[in-house]
Amino acid sequence: MQPNTYIDQIIALALAEDMGTGDITTNSIVPAGTKVNGSFKAKEEGVICGIEVVKQVFDTLDKSINFTPFCRDGDKVSKGTIIAEISGMAASILTGERVALNFLQRLSGIATRTAKLAGQLSETSTKVVDTRKTTPGMRVLEKYAVKTGGGQNHRMNLSDGILIKDNHIKAAGSISRAIEAARKNAPRTLKIEVEVENLDQVNEALDAGADIIMLDNMDLNTMAKATTIIDGRALTEASGNMEQKDLLEVARTGVDMISMGALTHSIKAMDISLKFE
Amino acid sequence: MQPNTYIDQIIALALAEDMGTGDITTNSIVPAGTKVNGSFKAKEEGVICGIEVVKQVFDTLDKSINFTPFCRDGDKVSKGTIIAEISGMAASILTGERVALNFLQRLSGIATRTAKLAGQLSETSTKVVDTRKTTPGMRVLEKYAVKTGGGQNHRMNLSDGILIKDNHIKAAGSISRAIEAARKNAPRTLKIEVEVENLDQVNEALDAGADIIMLDNMDLNTMAKATTIIDGRALTEASGNMEQKDLLEVARTGVDMISMGALTHSIKAMDISLKFE
Amino acid sequence: MQPNTYIDQIIALALAEDMGTGDITTNSIVPAGTKVNGSFKAKEEGVICGIEVVKQVFDTLDKSINFTPFCRDGDKVSKGTIIAEISGMAASILTGERVALNFLQRLSGIATRTAKLAGQLSETSTKVVDTRKTTPGMRVLEKYAVKTGGGQNHRMNLSDGILIKDNHIKAAGSISRAIEAARKNAPRTLKIEVEVENLDQVNEALDAGADIIMLDNMDLNTMAKATTIIDGRALTEASGNMEQKDLLEVARTGVDMISMGALTHSIKAMDISLKFE
Amino acid sequence: MQPNTYIDQIIALALAEDMGTGDITTNSIVPAGTKVNGSFKAKEEGVICGIEVVKQVFDTLDKSINFTPFCRDGDKVSKGTIIAEISGMAASILTGERVALNFLQRLSGIATRTAKLAGQLSETSTKVVDTRKTTPGMRVLEKYAVKTGGGQNHRMNLSDGILIKDNHIKAAGSISRAIEAARKNAPRTLKIEVEVENLDQVNEALDAGADIIMLDNMDLNTMAKATTIIDGRALTEASGNMEQKDLLEVARTGVDMISMGALTHSIKAMDISLKFE
């Protein structure tokens, strides 16, 4: 995991909101200088994600804490696996415990689910990709979890990808005019993606030179026709409540990507505990 | 919703991470000065939460945006209900759209689930309460959503409640010593809660004057015995994978509160759309 | 002292406001690479508070500075005591000197005064407690100084204690309705305190189940009657210009706590110097 | 009062530390939409300072609050004077009340004391000036209070004045070398002040062209000799526990300025209340 200012900020905010004016329980009861040892344990099977974040959480609090991971992001672990050990000043570790787990459980939950879905597509060339439907403040980390689980990332935010939707088309007058405006005004380093709903729009987008065509809320039959028409001249992305579909069937229409908001808008934390000796 | 610095921070972070260096699609295609009207619509039944957050998101971006809500936080809406309307500069609204929905859908998802669980207990005096297992950065808002849905809040963070766990007890030597230390060192404005696992510990906590006793991972039978022993001398809280239990059965043991991490550690977004005319 | 974001912020602000664009005197005159040794000396008797803050001030500026404390927060020192030694790059130490002393002198001043007052009550069970009348930005540190001096903390801020005042009572209609609303809406982990001015209100607060009753601006006679009525059913707090009273007399009315705004709203710095060899 | 980033920061920090996760008492008891009217009243005689800060505190919280001041910073008020009125949403005003008073009482306390001391010198041309011994985070405001009370400001921080002390002299080798280095390396827009302890040093500083000479811890007799020697060729500043001296006697030695750390390192808040109707 590279240095990243968004990650620094969400960790700082998470610590601040959980710490308040200080851990009054530990402060009042645990003698200064008390040390503890503990271990992070998987209480169910899953794909681990967030090891480096946990490290950064504790580093931010107290650089003298020893955190020793036994697996890396992306490792699949079984129930009962010891993921990492930690030791150091009780006051620091107890202050960071909940924040660390809150990151680790959510990110591992996302990676686990993505891995399951990506597994369904393992014999195809179609990829599961994420969306911008991420939890506020967690964008970079949640997309990292999707990638860790074997998915691919779609654009990270509004500035690193062009995605022309209905509204933009209306404002420009037509799909071709919208694409023309994007080509003229946006950096050429970005691909141009267009959201379409029917085969006429597919053709218009193709003619206008779209780099990616998003097939939105199409039935499987139409989707297959679309990929046949496009025939490799643009990348294709299936979209629209994909969490309710059989992904393998979608993949068989020939699309390159299946994007799914539910990867990040609905999250089930993986059960991981931190127990002290 | 009161002014709150944590909310300001998470909104600022959410906008920053989604905006990047700017909305390149809108910038390149939509003519400067273009205006839009849109409406937020519930695409499934649920309890709305986050109306004020949505307002603050758009206010932060552009004070000239008009946002007109048709319901208030806590209102139960049916599928198809128009929740709010918005109008103003397209460039501003399109920049804030996804962030606003990301807040609104998650918070409404939490409120909806909490309302369902609270409803199961409506004929009892037992309350569903949350935990600190919240999404990093979203603590204040997620706890607000639990309250909006009819739950009660447990402590907000490490500084506004004393919760003596296993570790603190070991460090102090015994439950009674831990409670004594807390009473001596912590502000008297805070209640002292102790986590116990068996009836011996219940008695020890009671004798030492605990204000709240958390019955952790007890079977229903033991829990009922515990509440009989306690008999109103302390508040009682049932805890431990409560999302897998029948809450009404738990409530019938006589506990005052049932705390459930899953209220916030596992989230299903409510389906809400923003459509433009 | 635990890691704390409020302390980090006030230290950063204090350094920024004193540094401006840089220490022009040292920069212009002291050759790069010059080192100094110095010692912090008590120039009057007092209770030291702020050793860790001083350390953090210098750490923030330059991690290579050696700061060696000879006493700990809470130690009572006599005039002439060497509190700590410091050595390292002159440019860094001279930049941090004034900020470090500004913290240390104020916090020690508060601890010293609190210790004196707490000493007057040492043979009673009554405690001196602080208020929210602290210096802007210094809340956590000033309350820490009160505790260091032997006082107890009252609530830290508006979120970690319920204190029902005149205004809340008017808005709710009566003391009992205000208490009922608090019990229903606020986290149960917090005690409910009510401010009362006469014995009728004492009775009403008791009946409604207040956890703490603040006896505001009562004469000693009335206060004694109040504690007799309350008889341990609630904690009691004496309040109202207590800096002008004989605390031992107040304690003899039987109150549990005496709160005093003057502990932090009026401060006399302890005289401490940093001299270089 | 001009816009100022340090003031913005200390107000933001003060609000954050007092608000925590929200005003739980008001939130739980006062019905949404409740409005209040209140007035700030001087409970003792003094010089008001901080009216604009109070306004900014409430503006930061809620722009719809009406705050109407009846006096301006620097006005001397008698006991019982209504300083300002306020009206608006109860939730916002109650959240800001304590923070506003904490600023207003301290700043008015400083202005009041400074006014008293400046008054003692009113028939002389000597001015009372402040030092860098200010409360962390409050530098700009406390110096503003000194000026409001009729004192003058010394340098604001390490970057806007050259003050050569013992240490700098040692590092440079002599007073004259230190002054020479400052003249060569520092901006010429800044005056050069030197701290001296005896008449030899006075002469050396004069010869080297010091713009200001600080007479540190001199007895009145020596100080008078120093001003006679200097004879207007440099400004003079008396320094060293001046709070324990008769300022008029010090002024009669002919010094231009008397600097006093106690103006800001030891503060007695002025008694001001906010009462609601």
Added chain:
Amino acid sequence: MQPNTYIDQIIALALAEDMGTGDITTNSIVPAGTKVNGSFKAKEEGVICGIEVVKQVFDTLDKSINFTPFCRDGDKVSKGTIIAEISGMAASILTGERVALNFLQRLSGIATRTAKLAGQLSETSTKVVDTRKTTPGMRVLEKYAVKTGGGQNHRMNLSDGILIKDNHIKAAGSISRAIEAARKNAPRTLKIEVEVENLDQVNEALDAGADIIMLDNMDLNTMAKATTIIDGRALTEASGNMEQKDLLEVARTGVDMISMGALTHSIKAMDISLKFE
């Protein structure tokens, strides 16, 4: 100009660094309440850029300032043109004056130079593009100025474009392996650009499916051969000390883009004054 957090930050920093603890000259001399009117005037011919930034600078300081622009970003003005008028409180306007001009002059300087270069290519389809060689903190604004002047933007930062350089190629083993890794691991919404130095590399990049090929430090002859080989199968970018070349000659080799670091790494401010009546 859209809302943008980077612009907010650089404006805040610029104001803070210029304001210090306050405008001591204006504060000391100009009576409170004094108002001024002034006008921004072009003192040489150029392309204006930064009107909205100037507005935001003054808005940040004081919302009651009236700022009336007479031209828009991108307008070419002649010497003597009045660009905008301003009126309001002297204290606020004098505080913001220098900061506003510092932005306006630099951005207009960049736009003016870009316009001149883009003009040289106006009869070709080749575009002048910028690089990441921007002034620290000014990235978004300087790239905006390039676009305002008629240039196109290259990638904004490390996250919104893939640019494979020598180092990446070495780490991957070959151009084709580097491209393969990028296609597998990076979002598909981004184009893949490769920096090449000779025709062999051009062929390798083409075969591996590069979307953009940067022809780095090639002579014009080789560059022309490269575009002939590529023949529209990838976009082409000429790079390497282009400020020393005849751009029209470079364009005639058939490249799509000419990137020039000097557009932003070396800046000549446009001469613009703010005069008061």
Added chain:
Amino acid sequence: MQPNTYIDQIIALALAEDMGTGDITTNSIVPAGTKVNGSFKAKEEGVICGIEVVKQVFDTLDKSINFTPFCRDGDKVSKGTIIAEISGMAASILTGERVALNFLQRLSGIATRTAKLAGQLSETSTKVVDTRKTTPGMRVLEKYAVKTGGGQNHRMNLSDGILIKDNHIKAAGSISRAIEAARKNAPRTLKIEVEVENLDQVNEALDAGADIIMLDNMDLNTMAKATTIIDGRALTEASGNMEQKDLLEVARTGVDMISMGALTHSIKAMDISLKFE
């Protein structure tokens, strides 16, 4: 270079704006754990400035990077000189590379130009000084570069120097009244500078006791008369498009300082590369 909060802020902002959500190229292609060695090389003759900034940039990203400088700020280097070496994790170094160079090249460009101009005056006692016409966010660093190149600094910002301009004079009524107001209201530690345009104003400023007189836009003849009149009673500063003048001729009028906005408002980066082995 001393610790400085403005430098910390601009480095953080520069890294954030260049990093975006992460270095997607390196992330996708360079295997985790890859290390690199590189060297910074001067590609033209110049005066180096910014070595410590480069160090801080990389330290901020990754404390394990080794950065070994071979020269110090202010060293004059010839074309081809190796300025520094760097080694460590590729992911970190590649992320910081562009930001480091952007600082180093600009600051060295300023130092180089200043050195050239200062060299022209080396046989006079006149100094080249900077102005407030610096790049937003870069004030402290750009002024440091001027000093590194052998220039002197004028005031850093609005708070550390009094500079009375036309506007202030109008508001006060006359030069003498403006100076009187400044002497009364501003800290005495600051010198008072007045901007004048003719010899009458020179005399008025002298009579009123100005410490520095800025001769603005005077021809050389008038300037020489002015310095004759002033005759050492005030410092003198020549100002007004000085970049278009022969500095030695200006110096011969006898002025103490020549201030030049172009030192920082128009910048030519020094050509420095970072090459990896």
